[in-house]
Amino acid sequence: MANKGHGAQDMFNALMEFLKIHGLELENCRGQSYDNASAMSGKYNGLQAKVREEQSCIPCTAHSLNLGGKNAVECCSSAIQFFDFLEKLFVFFTISTHRHQLLTEALNYDDSSLTLKHVTTTRWSCKADATKALKNDYQQIKDVLTKITDDTEEKGCIRCEADGLLRQINQLETGIYIIFWNDILQRTDATNKTLQHAKLDLNTAVASLASLKDYVASKRESFDTYEKQGKELSGSADYVQTKTRNKRRNVRLSPLDYGQSEEVELSPSEKYRTQSFLPVIDQFITSIDQRLQAYKDISSKFSFFNHLKExxxxxxxxxxxxxxxxxxxxxxxxxxxxxxxxxxxxxxxxxxxxxxxxxxxxxxxxxxxxxxxxxxxxxxxxxxxxxVLMVSNCSGERSFSKLKLIENRLRTSMKQKRLVNLVIMSIESDILRELDFKDIIHDFATRKSRKVTGL
Structure with a gap:
């Protein structure tokens, strides 16, 4: 059907019209799943809220995990700056063929498939690959940045940019975050792939999310370990400190100490732990826990099937x-x-x-x-x-990604039938690769051959 609008009410009207045209009843649509966009999952005015008035539904688990990770990434300035650094590092080397060649030669891509990745807000596999590539090839990337910084034949602005990236990659905070985020994102990416499986059942999805939440929670007491590994990786033992004036308590807000006591001054290590390390973990746990409740309410109704004998x-x-x-x-x-x-x-x-x-x-x-x-x-x-409860709708969304790849500016004149067939072939590529095309090619060649045989 043609798009009737982007608002929740517009999408709800289009959905009801579609069901009516095809003779479907909403109460029979048990496997409803929605992504977590605001227009879809709004608590009061989203499409999911309007449909829930008629029939129960659940959000997509993979989208919920992505949003939980997104909230963790944006919970503090240190995390935002770290992923901004990853993006700048990727752009610096990929925007120039010369710099990309230097990096390629240093990393020896023939022996490794890892490479710097573009950091996006939706594709968490890219974040996982980006942190893993930086962790595994840390020293080689530093050497290339040092080489560009010391190269007098390079432009001054390029050398300055390389020097800025080099100073940031040498910071202890960056070393800690590289190892910490690599551990978190590798487990998140692995769980995300499980949640995107088309045949995943609800109880397994809930168990996967809960186990990931417990894994992240277990890292709260591991700061000393990450700090030690960060020092070994970055080669720096000191935090980047900023001088701030000592603050005194407001007499009106705290009359008992008469404004004489100073604010508690934390050590650089403890300050980084409380302001950059723990907030990420706490935000990730809180976000996942909030979204888990929606699945637990439904999963608990069917959980008795797992232990009938007991x-x-x-x-x-x-x-x-x-x-x-x-x-x-x-x-x-x-x-x-x-x-x-x-x-x-x-x-x-x-x-x-x-x-x-x-x-x-x-x-x-x-x-x-x-x-x-x-x-x-x-x-x-x-x-x-x-x-039939839909735990994830990622497999359905992939069709839109395929459509964007196939119907590009070079194929804008193709008709609907050809476009649909190409999209199906691309989506079901695993089946397509198993087909034997010899008979198809022979039949096609026989029908299209202009040479008259038998004369």
Whole structure:
């Protein structure tokens, strides 16, 4: 459908019109997932809020993780300056073919695929690659910057810029942040890739986010380790200190000390820890924890499937009642009785391993393979509702990225049919690579050949 506007109400009207045209009911759209753009995820006026009035939905887990990381990056000036430094470093070497060649020769790209990356706000894999490349090739990058700074044949402005980057890369604060952010971003990027999997279930997504939050929280007591590693990497043992005047307390705000006591003066190490290290960790934990709640509320309703054998009849009754409150039009009151019998049914097939699939997927497959849908209809429906919940919508968004790559200024005259076919081939490239084109090429050559055979 044509775009009707960028506002939440405009998108909601377009969505309802689309569903009406295709004969779909909103209450049957169980697997709803939204990204975290303000127009989509606004708490009061976003599209998600308007749809939630009609039917429950969840935000995209991968987008939630990205926003949590974005908040952590922007929580203090030191973090902002660090990623700005990474971007300046990338631009400095890529804007000039000569400087890029110097860097390429120093890093020996034939033996390593790592390279400086453009730091964007959305592609967190680029941030992870950028910090990893700087950490692994730290000394080589310093040597190239030193070479450019000392090269008298270079322009003065270039030498000055290289000297500024060299002084910043030699700072202890930069060394600490390189190692610290590399650890955080590597785990974030790995978790992000898991959350983008098309077949990921909700409980696994919640566990992945929770484990990442716990990992980041464990770094609160690791500042001394990062400081030691930062000194070894940067070769500097001193922080960049700025002189500030001593502040006195306001007599009106603190009358008991008569304005005589001075502000507590922290050591450079403690100051950097409290102002640049801990705020990043705390902001990351807070952001992820806030977004985790949206998933935990829904995940908790289905979590009993993971430990059916451990629950008593009363526990199964309570779990069934909780699920019935959320889906009264889909399930009936016999769900609790079905669960009691279903536990005994599952125990008979306890030897069958679920393999690499989730417990919920295994239970649903067991019902379908054994043909007992009529015996456990409510359980089959409950499992089906859970399995179609959209944990991530990243795979759908990739189609727009592909469209931007394919329909560029060189292909603006192609028609819709050709464009659609090229986009499908690009999206399903893994399937495309497995196809054998010999028969296709032979048929095409036979049909298009102008040479008359058999004469």
């Amino acid at each position: 629950l008593s009849s009363d526990d199964l009754q309570a779990a069934a009642e909780q699920l019935l409150k959320s889906y009264p039009d889909d399930l009936d009151k016999t769900l609790a009785d079905e669960l009691v019998q279903f536990v005994a049914f599952v125990n008979i097939f306890a030897d069958e391993e679920p393999g690499n699939i989730s417990t919920e997927h295994f239970l649903h497959r067991l019902i379908m393979d054994k043909g007992v849908q009529d015996t456990f209809p409510n359980i089959e429906i409950a499992l089906r509702i859970y399995l």
